[in-house]
Amino acid sequence: MRILHTMLRVGNLERSLAFYTEVLGMRLLRRHDYPEGRFTLAFVGYGAEADNAVIELTHNWDTPSYELGNAFGHIALEVADAYAACAEIKQRGGKVVREAGPMKHGKTVIAFVEDPDGYKVELIQK
Template identity: 70%
Template sequence: MRLLHTMLRVGNLEKSLEFYCDVLGMKLLRQKDYPGGEFTLAFVGYGDEASHTVLELTHNWGTQAYDLGNGYGHIALGVEDIYATCAAIQAKGGNITRAPGPMKHGSTVIAFVEDPDGYKVELIQLGSRPGDRN
């Protein structure tokens, strides 16, 4: 088995595509409207679906926002230079909600950014996690 994708429901597909593609550097892999069901699916990621796990953005037409609930955690992205990545995200208008630095009670260097719908995206400095090879 292999993890294929994670799905997020988004209120404004264009804003979400701008965030994930322009701010976080993902590529729009495919997008399709489903008029009968009144929704659009857009798949984004850092590589093709054949060999990478991707993110499915689902926009239900006529729905502008969702309650995030208290069960959702975050998406995590590994980055080479967390400080430069956060600076680049901020320069593109991204909202850093936790500045880069070691996590509480550990040495892993993390930061958090928020997408247009309020979903959290954790950035993890590659090589800073216990067991990472530098």
């Protein structure tokens, strides 16, 4: 068994695709509209789905936004330099909600950014 993808419901697919591809540097791997169901699925990631876990962005055409609730935590990405990654993300228009620095009670350098729908993405320095 292996993890295939994590699904996030998004209110504005184009805005979310711009964030994940232009701000976080992922690639759009595939996208398909389902007119009868009034939804679109778009898969983004850093490598082919055959070899990597990816993110499925689900856009229900008639739902402009969602309540995130308090059960979901975050997606984590490994980065070479969390400080540089934050600077680059800000330069690309991304929102850093926790600047890079050592985690509480530890030494690992982390940061958090937020996608257009409010989902948190943790950056963990390698």
